[in-house]
Amino acid sequence: MNTSIDIVIPSFRLEEKYILPILQLPRPAGARVRIYLVVDNPAVQPSMAIRALIDNESVFLHVNPENRGAAITRNTGMEAGSGEWVLFLDDDIIVQENLLQVYATAALEHSDEIGFLGLITFPEPVADFTKAIEASGSMDIFRISLDRDAFAWGATANIMVKRSAIGDVRFSTAYPKSGGGEDVDFFINVRQRNGYRNFRSLPTAVVQHPWWNNDKVSYQRPYRYGIGNSWLPKLNPRYAYYDLLNTPETLLLAVLLGVIISVVRPACIKSMLLLIVGILVVELVASSVQVFKRRGLTSIKICYYVTALRIAHDAGMLVGILKRGEWWRMGQRFHYDGAINKVYFYRSNTYRIIKWVMYPLLWWMAWRAC
Missing domain, CATH: 3.90.550.60 (Spore Coat Polysaccharide Biosynthesis Protein SpsA; Chain A)
Structure with a gap:
């Protein structure tokens, strides 16, 4: 040898x-x-x-x-x-x-x-x-x-x-x-x-x-990895693409719009708070269905942890781009399989379908409640 x-x-x-x-x-x-x-x-x-x-x-x-x-x-x-x-x-x-x-x-x-x-x-x-x-x-x-x-x-x-x-x-x-x-x-x-x-x-x-x-239980690791992973599309743009907003990005948008709407129409504060809670509930439901499809029957506690782990990682990514003042990178993702593919919003799975069917319903309900 x-x-x-x-x-x-x-x-x-x-x-x-x-x-x-x-x-x-x-x-x-x-x-x-x-x-x-x-x-x-x-x-x-x-x-x-x-x-x-x-x-x-x-x-x-x-x-x-x-x-x-x-x-x-x-x-x-x-x-x-x-x-x-x-x-x-x-x-x-x-x-x-x-x-x-x-x-x-x-x-x-x-x-x-x-x-x-x-x-x-x-x-x-x-x-x-x-x-x-x-x-x-x-x-x-x-x-x-x-x-x-x-x-x-x-x-x-x-x-x-x-x-x-x-x-x-x-x-x-x-x-x-x-x-x-x-x-x-x-x-x-x-x-x-x-x-x-x-x-x-x-x-x-x-x-x-x-x-x-x-x-x-600790969410420090996925949060830290999220901050680090936020650099990947910036430093390797050939593998970057844009996708629909994840939960922390959606929450940030909801909070910002909620503040603006509540100033104009103070009566909407309660409906905006319910919208924020609803976004978290949708993430829990979508993550739970995904876990069920991958692993079969499991407990609510495990589904909660899976949801929290995902949110911790995605929150780290959001914090990473906002700390750099690169707000326009919200929604930007990285092809971890090394694919060079710039198509936008092209993937479809149960997790995404549940979120993006329920989100418009949430926004409509919040708007009607105002």
């Missing part, structure tokens, strides 16, 4: 239970493997067990002098090596012992590929909130290698890319330091640089990712 792999692990926590098994992964015979552990938290001190494995020959440690964010940290690790392939792993995954063997074999058997999408599994969800995360569809990218033979991008928790395919493409620092959007941007640009060729799926390269926040 004659190949070389650089493993890049950005870390903020540097937890032994995750880091040590990665550093101790069995190396395939004949393959040169080098690991670049880049710590983006100077306050964290590596444990003695981790330090014992840092030999500056096959395992390297770099500590950023300050918190520089996910993009710079990954770029630092990537630029430190010179291997033919770059394997990106997260710092909170559980790795299978054959991970490097699977990737090294794929690199030799399919050396013309630009990269490989590994499989990222999660524990069986127990809490209603984690069941909702799974039912929401936001997890699909982690198991994309099971659903597609190839795809335009993958999660940085487990993906290997050919260095020559990367060229001068880097993770953009325009995105939030805490992450969100920069992974899509990076891989979609690597793909574009290589004639729009997708990354090959490799579902036998498996890692397991724990549920975030110890299964507790």
Whole structure:
């Protein structure tokens, strides 16, 4: 076996239970493997067990002098090596012992590929909130290698890319330091640089990712990702298109119009408040029907969480564009599958049909109530 792999692990926590098994992964015979552990938290001190494995020959440690964010940290690790392939792993995954063997074999058997999408599994969800995360569809990218033979991008928790395919493409620092959007941007640009060729799926390269926040309810992650994803259409306009307004955008419009109408006709304040509540109810109904179609019967609580997760992400996108003063980007979306398609309002599904049949009815009822 004659190949070389650089493993890049950005870390903020540097937890032994995750880091040590990665550093101790069995190396395939004949393959040169080098690991670049880049710590983006100077306050964290590596444990003695981790330090014992840092030999500056096959395992390297770099500590950023300050918190520089996910993009710079990954770029630092990537630029430190010179291997033919770059394997990106997260710092909170559980790795299978054959991970490097699977990737090294794929690199030799399919050396013309630009990269490989590994499989990222999660524990069986127990809490209603984690069941909702799974039912929401936001997890699909982690198991994309099971659903597609190839795809335009993958999660940085487990993906290997050919260095020559990367060229001068880097993770953009325009995105939030805490992450969100920069992974899509990076891989979609690597793909574009290589004639729009997708990354090959490799579902036998498996890692397991724990549920975030110890299964507790938190909307910070989808909100943060929404802010980051709001940059994608701006920085990658060839994949951008316009669609009907989402719920936070519709709520903002309803509030603004409600203020204006209520000034002119104070008696309309109550009907405008009912309109706002109605928009949220419509989102809950539409999301619940979508969950039922995807997963079958489920609880009202799970449907509520799915709705709240979607609103949190879309609210982050709205906040992102408004913070930049780019109000005209309301309704602008991004083709995550790498499609270059500028057609407007073309998709139709049950979720959209329910919303856009009930919305006109809501507005009509609010108007009549005035």
